[in-house]
Structure formats: structure tokens, C-alpha cells
Amino acid sequence: MAVALVKEAPSPPIAADAVVCERITVRFTTERGTVTALENIDLEIPAGSFLTLLGPSGCGKSTLLRVMADLIEPSSGRVAVLGDVPSVARQRREIGFVFQDAALLPWRTAMENVTLPLEVGGGKALPGARSPNELLNLVGLSGWEDAYPHELSGGMRQRVAIARALVSGPRLLLMDEPFGALDEITRDRLNEELLEVWRSTGTTIVFVTHSIYEAAFLGEKVLLLAARPGRVREVVPVTLPSPRRLAMRETPEFVALAGHLRRVLETC
Amino acid sequence: MANTTIPAVTMGAFVDDAEAQARFVARQRYLAWRRRLLPAAAIAGMLLLWWQAVEQFDIKPFIAPSPVVVAVTLYERFGMLMTNLLPTAIEAVCGFALGNIAAISLATVFVYRKTAEEAFFPIAVMVNTIPVVAKAPILVLLLGNGMEPKIAIAALICFFPTLVNMTRGLRDVRSEQLELMRILSATPREVFFKLRVRNAMPYLFSALKIAASTAVIGAIVGEWIGSTKGIGALIIQATYNFDSPLLYATIVVGSTFSALFFGLISFAERRVLRWNVGQNT
Numbered sequence: 001m002a003v004a005l006v007k008e009a010p011s012p013p014i015a016a017d018a019v020v021c022e023r024i025t026v027r028f029t030t031e032r033g034t035v036t037a038l039e040n041i042d043l044e045i046p047a048g049s050f051l052t053l054l055g056p057s058g059c060g061k062s063t064l065l066r067v068m069a070d071l072i073e074p075s076s077g078r079v080a081v082l083g084d085v086p087s088v089a090r091q092r093r094e095i096g097f098v099f100q101d102a103a104l105l106p107w108r109t110a111m112e113n114v115t116l117p118l119e120v121g122g123g124k125a126l127p128g129a130r131s132p133n134e135l136l137n138l139v140g141l142s143g144w145e146d147a148y149p150h151e152l153s154g155g156m157r158q159r160v161a162i163a164r165a166l167v168s169g170p171r172l173l174l175m176d177e178p179f180g181a182l183d184e185i186t187r188d189r190l191n192e193e194l195l196e197v198w199r200s201t202g203t204t205i206v207f208v209t210h211s212i213y214e215a216a217f218l219g220e221k222v223l224l225l226a227a228r229p230g231r232v233r234e235v236v237p238v239t240l241p242s243p244r245r246l247a248m249r250e251t252p253e254f255v256a257l258a259g260h261l262r263r264v265l266e267t268c
Numbered sequence: 269m270a271n272t273t274i275p276a277v278t279m280g281a282f283v284d285d286a287e288a289q290a291r292f293v294a295r296q297r298y299l300a301w302r303r304r305l306l307p308a309a310a311i312a313g314m315l316l317l318w319w320q321a322v323e324q325f326d327i328k329p330f331i332a333p334s335p336v337v338v339a340v341t342l343y344e345r346f347g348m349l350m351t352n353l354l355p356t357a358i359e360a361v362c363g364f365a366l367g368n369i370a371a372i373s374l375a376t377v378f379v380y381r382k383t384a385e386e387a388f389f390p391i392a393v394m395v396n397t398i399p400v401v402a403k404a405p406i407l408v409l410l411l412g413n414g415m416e417p418k419i420a421i422a423a424l425i426c427f428f429p430t431l432v433n434m435t436r437g438l439r440d441v442r443s444e445q446l447e448l449m450r451i452l453s454a455t456p457r458e459v460f461f462k463l464r465v466r467n468a469m470p471y472l473f474s475a476l477k478i479a480a481s482t483a484v485i486g487a488i489v490g491e492w493i494g495s496t497k498g499i500g501a502l503i504i505q506a507t508y509n510f511d512s513p514l515l516y517a518t519i520v521v522g523s524t525f526s527a528l529f530f531g532l533i534s535f536a537e538r539r540v541l542r543w544n545v546g547q548n549t
Contacts, residue, residue, distance in 0.1 A: 071447050090453060097451045103444035107466045107543040120454040120462060148543045168452075 017080075018172050018204035019045040019068055024077035026063055026230075036229035037063045041077070043223070043232065045206060047171070050198055052219030053208045054261065056268050060230025061208040065174050068206065069097050082171055089172070093117070093126055096165030096203070098175040102157040104149040110136065110160045111145035117168045128169025135163040138197060155186035162194070166201065175207045179214070188246055191217055195244055212261045216240075217249060222261060226268040234264055330510040341513040342520060349502075349521045356499040357525060359415055359487035363422020364479055364529075371427045372472070375434035379464070385435070396428040400489045408493050418490030418498070425486035426479035433475035437468025470544050473537040480533045484526040499525075 021043040028035045037060040045051050053061045066072040067079060070086035081089040089095055104113045114132040136142055139159035149157055158178055165173060179187040191214060198205055209215050215222045219238055226233040238257065240248055248254055315335045321327070322334040329337060342349070374392075378385035403424060407417040441463055449459045491500025499522040506515035 066447075069447075069451055071450060090451060093453060095451060097448065099444045099448070101444065103442065103448050105445065105463070105466065107469070107541075116462070117452050120449065120452045120458045122453070122455045122458070124453075150543070 016046055017044050018047040018049070018082055019043065019206070020078075020080040021064075021067075022078040024064070024067060024074045024079060026060070026067060026072060027075045038067070038074075039229035039231045041230070041232055045204060047204055048202055050195075050205045050207065050218060050220045052215040052222050053206065053225060054210070054212065054215040054222050054265070055225030055230070055233070056227045056265065057210060059225040059227035059268065061210075061225055062176050063230065064225070065176050065206060065208050068172070069095055069174050093121060093124070093168045094128075094171045096168065096170035096173040098158070098161050098165045098173070098178045100177045100180050102149070102154075102161040104157055104160055104164075106149050109146050109148055110141060110152065110156075113149070113160050114163045114167055117164060126168050128171075130167055130169050132163070132167055135166055136160075138166075138200070139163045140193065153186075154182050155190060158182065158190065159193075162197065166197070166203070171203060173203045173205045175205065177208050177210065180210070187214070192244075192246060194218065199243070212258050212265065213249060216254065216257050216261060217244060217246075224261065224264050224268065233268055236261060236264075330512045333513040333516055337513045338516040338520065341517040345514065345517065349517060352497055352499055352502045352518075353521055353525060355415065355497055356418075356484070356487050356491065356522070359418040359490065359498070360422050360484040360525075360529070362415075363419045363424075363486060364426050364483040366419065367423030367426030367483070368430050368476065368479060370423065371430035371475075372434050375431055375438055375468075376460075378431075378435045379438040392428060392431060395424065400425065400486060401492075404490050404493050407490070413494050418487045418495075418500075421490040422483040422486035425482045429478045429482075430472070430475040433471040434468055437471030438464045440471075441467050470541055473533070473541060476533050477530060477537070480529045481526045484522065484529060488522060 021041050024038055024041040024043075025036065026038040028037055041064060043064075053064065055061050063072060067074050068081055068086060070081075070090040079086055082092075082094050083089075084092075086095075105116065108116065111132060114136060118126065118129060118132070133142075133145075136145060139162055141156060141159055141163070144152065144156065149160070152160065161178070165175075179190050182190065194205075194207075195218065197203075207215075207218055209218075216238060217240075222236045222238060224233040224236065225231065236257070240251075240254060240257075249258075318332075319335050322332060333341075374388070378389070400421065404417070404421055407420045407424075411417040411420060445463055445467075446459070449463055454462070487498070488500040488503070491498035492504055495501040499518055502518045503515060503522075506512070506518060
């Protein structure tokens with residue numbers, strides 16, 4: 001007898017995962033030839049988690065982040081962001097992005113920069129929108145609402161950028177070396193504050209960095225990428241207790257973890 | 269302007285030191301007066317030198333009139349000078365508006381249609397290389413002897429710097445800012461008005477400041493050919509009549525108007541680009 005063709009039902013989007021990448025490959029073609037930036041990346045990021053991406057420069061960390069943000073289309077493979085293809089998640093305004101150099105609009109005050117996401121997007125309603133005032137308060141900038149970006153320090157600009165990324169109430173926050181250009185003291189303080197933001201918002205955070213300490217201190221897991229072509233080298237779970245304090249970086253557990261990350265990085 | 273943007277990190281670290289504060293304010297005030305008085309003193313010195321040179325060497329008034337004679341002419345023939353300034357001012361301002369509106373529109377097209385830029389930009393460069401004195405007769409032949417050719421010349425002169433600057437300003441948007449707008453799912457219209465136009469403002473104002481003075485020059489040169497009124501016509505008449513005091517007085521009137529126009533644009537720039545003060549200096 002004829003056997004009924006059993007069609008494999010399309011797997012329903014898994015609510016528990018904020019991001020799913022299946023065999024993602026990204027190639028760029030330039031006049032000097034084709035470069036494979038990412039090769040066969042498989043990745044699952046649970047909702048509400050904090051993942052740090054660590055790797056040598058040129059390993060495709062930023063590219064991977066931009067694939068999730070629908071800024072780069074992968075050459076092959078499948079991405080699901082918040083249960084949909086990235087472009088749908090982007091149009092639902094569920095993705096927040098923080099750039100390395102804040103990317104504030106210099107003609108807007110701190111407050112006007114934070115409210116920008118509420119003004120654009122063709123006037124679509126944003127059900128998850130948060131109060132810009134509360135967010136500026138959350139990032140410690142109350143009293144600076146009317147300051148222009150050139151009047152703010154680098155750390156303060158990055159705080160504004162974080163508030164701006166959060167104002168639409170995103171379920172996924174992508175951060176591309178946001179504290180890379182800051183001095184170490186400011187960076188440490190912002191690291192602690194970012195964990196506080198993560199706890200209070202429950203947002204999934206994917207954080208790209210080239211600092212071993214930052215990656216280990218912030219992440220629940222550290223994803224190590226190897227370069228040329230960019231591929232997953234190792235996923236290292238971080239077992240530090242929560243809430244994390246800067247002093248934990250002096251504990252033997254942290255030092256051992258950082259040492260392990262460094263040794264793996266050296267082979268990337 | 270002395271620009272003392274205080275780094276944000278030092279905010280809240282101020283202590284009260286009335287004496288130091290008073291010294292600082294006094295020094296600022298001194299510098300402000302110095303900025304104003306130095307050029308004024310230099311101008312006064314030059315006028316004095318000029319006046320003395322004419323007196324001492326007994327130079328004929330039609331070769332170089334003394335500043336006193338020029339001042340007297342300015343006073344006595346003020347009404348006539350103003351009557352002639354009016355058409356020139358109208359031509360310059362209309363030309364300024366037309367030329368800049370056209371340039372801004374074309375720059376917008378260039379930014380969105382690269383093909384248009386590749387096709388038309390070389391033509392714009394070529395038209396810009398034609399000297400004003402050569403453009404003037406062509407336009408008079410084309411447009412007649414009214415205000416139209418003068419407005420057209422003023423417009424043509426304003427057009428090129430604004431086109432180049434505005435195209436650059438609309439296009440040179442930082443890639444992160446464009447990525448940001450994409451993540452926010454901004455419409456093309458929002459990207460244009462909230463990002464590109466605002467980004468182009470400093471570039472536009474640099475061009476407008478150049479255009480403010482060149483528009484007046486364009487209108488004056490336009491009046492050299494077959495005009496009976498206007499600052500340009502007056503310059504020609506005064507020259508042919510060896511009426512040097514009137515020639516000088518006319519130049520003073522034209523330059524003053526040009527400077528006022530420039531000042532107006534600079535004032536508008538300071539108002540519009542308040543956010544840019546930190547980068548400008």
C-alpha cells in the first residue's frame with residue numbers, strides 16, 4: 001500500500017530561545033577576493049540570558065551581531081530572532097542595538113536622543129515603550145537631559161546610547177563593544193551598572209567584547225570565536241555567583257576562568 | 269568666541285572662590301573688548317593714514333578722494349544711494365534664495381540618484397568655470413534688461429558652492445547612524461529629515477555664508493551692462509564721470525549691505541547650529 005507521505009511539520013518557534021542560529025555562513029566579496037567572515041555558526045541563546053562573544057579581532061563577532069540585528073544577511077543558514085526571521089523582529093522593534101562609539105545624533109540633546117526611537121518607524125505604536133525619564137534615571141543621567149553629546153563624557157554618551165536602545169522596550173539587546181573606547185575605571189562602573197540594567201529589565205543581552213575580563217565578568221556564558229573563518233571555538237559557562245561584584249575578579253575561580261579563556265584565545 | 273566647554277566629569281567638583289571667579293570674569297571681559305576694539309582701531313588707523321596721505325601729497329580728488337570727502341558724499345547723497353541700493357538688494361536676495369533652493373533640490377536628487385550626479389555634475393562644474401563678467405552679457409541677451417538677468421547671475425553664483433556642500437552633507441552620514449535608523453525601521457522619509465538634512469546643516473551654512481557675499485557681487489556685476497539703476501550702474505556712471513567720491517561712497521554702501529547680509533546668515537547659523545559649537549572651534 002501507498003505509504004502516506006509524512007511531511008515534517010515546520011518546527012514551531014521555540015519560545016525559550018531568543019536567538020537561534022543554524023549553520024550561519026557569511027561571505028563578503030571585495031575587489032581583493034571573497035572573505036568568509038563566519039562559517040557554520042550554530043548557536044542558541046535562551047531568552048533572558050546574558051551571552052558574551054569573545055574573540056580576536058577579525059573573528060566576525062560584530063558580523064554575527066549584525067546578522068542577528070538584520071543589518072547583514074547571511075550567505076547561507078537560518079536565523080530566528082524572538083521566534084521569527086530577524087527582519088520581522090526588527091520591524092516589531094524588539095531589537096535594541098548599542099554601537100561601539102555611541103552613535104548619538106549630535107544635534108539632539110541627551111533626552112532627544114533617547115526619544116528618537118519613539119519618533120521614528122512610521123508612527124507605529126510601541127506597546128513595550130518605556131519612559132525616557134526613567135531610563136535616563138536608570139543609567140544615572142538625571143539632570144543631563146538637555147546636554148548635547150559634545151558636552152558629555154565618553155561614558156555618559158554610552159549611557160545615553162544604552163537608554164536609547166532600551167526605550168522601545170526591546171526583548172533582545174545587542175551590544176557591539178560598547179565600552180571598548182572607555183577608560184578602565186568608567187568601564188568597570190558601566191559593567192556593574194549594565195548587570196543591574198539586565199536584572200531590572202529581564203532583556204536578553206548579547207555583548208561583543210575583546211576584553212577577557214569583561215567577557216567573563218558579564219556573561220552567563222562566554223562564546224569564544226576563532227578567526228579566519230569565524231567559527232565557534234568553545235562555549236564556556238561562567239559559574240560566578242550572582243549578583244556579581246567587581247571584587248569577584250580577584251577570586252581564584254575568576255582568575256582560573258580568565259586564564260582558561262586566555263589559553264583558548266591564544267589558539268584561536 | 270572663547271570656547272570653554274567644561275568636561276562633564278568635572279561638573280559638581282566646583283568650589284567657591286569668589287576672588288578667582290572675579291579674576292576670571294574680568295579676564296573674559298577684557299578679551300571680549302579686545303576682540304572688538306582691535307579691528308576698530310585698525311580701521312581707524314587705516315582711514316587716518318589714507319586721509320593724511322591724500323592731504324600731504326596733495327592727491328587730486330578724482331584720483332583718490334579723502335575719506336572726509338567720501339563721508340560728506342555719503343551724507344549728502346544718502347537718499348540717492350539708497351534708491352540705487354534697493355534694486356541691487358532685491359536682486360541679490362532673490363538670486364540668493366533661488367540659487368540655493370535650486371542647489372539644495374538638485375543635491376537631494378544627487379544623493380538618491382547617483383546617475384543624475386554622474387550626468388549633470390560635470391555640466392555644473394563647466395558653468396561654474398565661466399567668469400561672471402562673461403555670464404552677464406549672455407544672460408542679458410537671454411532675459412532682457414530688467415531685474416531678471418541680475419537675479420539669474422546672483423542665483424548662478426550661489427548655486428555651485430551650495431550644490432557641492434549640500435551633496436556632501438546629505439551623503440556623509442556616519443554608517444552607524446544609518447544602521448541605527450535601520451534597526452529602528454525608520455522610513456526613507458524619516459532617514460532624510462531626521463538624519464540627512466540635520467547632518468547637512470553645518471555644510472549648508474558654510475555654503476550660505478559664501479553665497480551671501482557672492483550674491484551681492486553677482487547682482488552688481490549684472491548691473492554693469494545696460495542698467496540705469498542699482499549699485500552696479502552707479503559704479504559705472506561714477507567711474508565715467510570721474511566722480512571718485514561718489515564711486516567710493518557707492519562701494520561703501522554695497523559692501524555694508526553685503527556685510528549685513530553675511531552677518532544675518534552667521535546669526536542664523538549660530539541659532540540653528542547651537543549643538544555644533546563644540547566641533548566648530
